[in-house]
Structures are given as C-alpha cells and as structure tokens.
Amino acid sequence: MIDRRTFLAGTGAVLLAAPLVAEAQPAGKVYRIGYLLADRPPAQDLLKGRTLRPGLPGAPHLIEALRQELRARGWIEGQNIVIEYRFADGRLDRLPDLAAELVRLKVDIIVTVTTNAALAAKNATATIPIVTIDASDPVGLGLIASLARPGGNVTGLSINVGPEIFGKRLELLKEIVPKVRQVAVLSNPGSPGQRAIGEVKGAARSLGVQLQLLTCATAIRMHCGTLSRRSCEAVLLKPTSL
Numbered sequence: 001m002i003d004r005r006t007f008l009a010g011t012g013a014v015l016l017a018a019p020l021v022a023e024a025q026p027a028g029k030v031y032r033i034g035y036l037l038a039d040r041p042p043a044q045d046l047l048k049g050r051t052l053r054p055g056l057p058g059a060p061h062l063i064e065a066l067r068q069e070l071r072a073r074g075w076i077e078g079q080n081i082v083i084e085y086r087f088a089d090g091r092l093d094r095l096p097d098l099a100a101e102l103v104r105l106k107v108d109i110i111v112t113v114t115t116n117a118a119l120a121a122k123n124a125t126a127t128i129p130i131v132t133i134d135a136s137d138p139v140g141l142g143l144i145a146s147l148a149r150p151g152g153n154v155t156g157l158s159i160n161v162g163p164e165i166f167g168k169r170l171e172l173l174k175e176i177v178p179k180v181r182q183v184a185v186l187s188n189p190g191s192p193g194q195r196a197i198g199e200v201k202g203a204a205r206s207l208g209v210q211l212q213l214l215t216c217a218t219a220i221r222m223h224c225g226t227l228s229r230r231s232c233e234a235v236l237l238k239p240t241s242l
Helices: 004-022 060-072 092-104 115-124 164-176 195-207 217-226
Strands: 031-037 081-087 109-113 130-133 154-157 182-187 210-215 234-237
Touching: 031 060, 031 092, 031 115, 081 092, 092 115, 109 115, 115 130, 115 154, 164 195, 182 195, 195 210
Parallel strands: 031 081, 031 109, 109 130, 130 154, 182 210, 182 234
Antiparallel strands: none
16 A cells, blocks of 8 residues: 555655746756755665655655656656755755755755755745645645645645644544543644644544644654653654654
8 A cells, every 4th residue: 555655755756847847948858856855865786776665764755756757758767857855954044055955956846855954945045936745734834835826936835734623533533432531742843833732632632632742753662662651541643844
C-alpha cells in the first residue's frame, strides 16, 4: 500500500510538471528544479532508483516518487531536467540560506517538503514557482491567500489545511475511545503552526480531557518512554519537522 507522503510527492510532481510545460521554451532547454528539505541528506547508495520505504533519513522515498512521476511525464533527471538538492540537516535555521542559494542558482521551480521549507522558499522569492508537499495551515501561515484562490507563486498539497483540524482530531479520538481522560500532545515549538495547540486545548476543555504537552524533538524522544508512567491513555501528534 502506498503511504501518504509518497502519494503526496507523486501528486506534487503532477503539479510540478504543469509549470514546466505551460510556457513555450527553446528546444533542448534543460530545466533546473530546486528541492528543499529540512532533513539531512539520504545516503547516496539509496538514491539508485530502487523502491524505497518511508522512514529513512532524508526521505529518499519522496525523492524517488518525484523522479518516477516526472519520468512518466517525459522529464528525465540528467537529460532535460537538473534537480538541485538542498538539505538542512535537521537545522531549521539553515533553510532561509538554502532557499536563497536556490534562487541565486536561478532554478525554474522549487519543490519543498514540509511547512518550514515552504515558508523559507516563499520568503526567498516572489517570482519562482513553488510546489509544496504537505504544508500545514497554508492560509494561516501566509503561504497562500486562500484555498479557493491561492494567488502568488505557491501551489501544492496540504492535508492539514488549518489549525481547527487538530481539535477535530481530538474529538474523533474521544469518539473512538470514549473513556479517554489523559492525552499526551507531541509537538515541536520551533515549527510553524503552533495555533493548532490552542485548538486542541479548546477541544480538550469541552471534552473533559486533560492534556500533557510534550515539546522539543529531544524531549519527545525522552518522554515517549515514560508516557505510560504519566498515566497517558492516548497520544496526539501534531505533524511537524522534528
């Protein structure tokens, strides 16, 4: 079964291909695609066109999904497209400089994975098209003007279209497990989209659920082993870059 992020990457490639064919260009032109990710680079031996599983460093399965969908539409890396990969090694503060570097390279389009990378790219250019994969709350964070009329230079896909969806997730959890009273919420305060925490808190009050907010990637890894001792009966994850 195809996983959600691979599906998003493949579907994002369809959006990516559209700007490449939208404008008439000289025959033989080689397009440059910028690829911006907050994670560290994948091992080079993984990028060999194999079928890759999710969860590997650098999300090579996303890269391969992107390549496959582009190939299906006639865009072959090393022939009529060049992909400039930039990875932030998990340091979100590096994203603005990497996005600016892609702009200086005069790429024709930028592909971003996660909200942080999309924001960095948007802040770096208002003219180069940006295709974002799985950005959260794109309207609230200013990536686009509205879902109906995005405007600007950003397009793409988002499962988490606004912070209110996270309160709905807690409501759904309560429906599935009516007796739940203690819920841990894992999130990274350094990532955008923290308005979602307010929505979860509001839903918790109305549902009579007590929240335990666990923040920071390092703290999350430490706390995951102690959730049972904290009497947590369920865990709610806020998608983020960890």
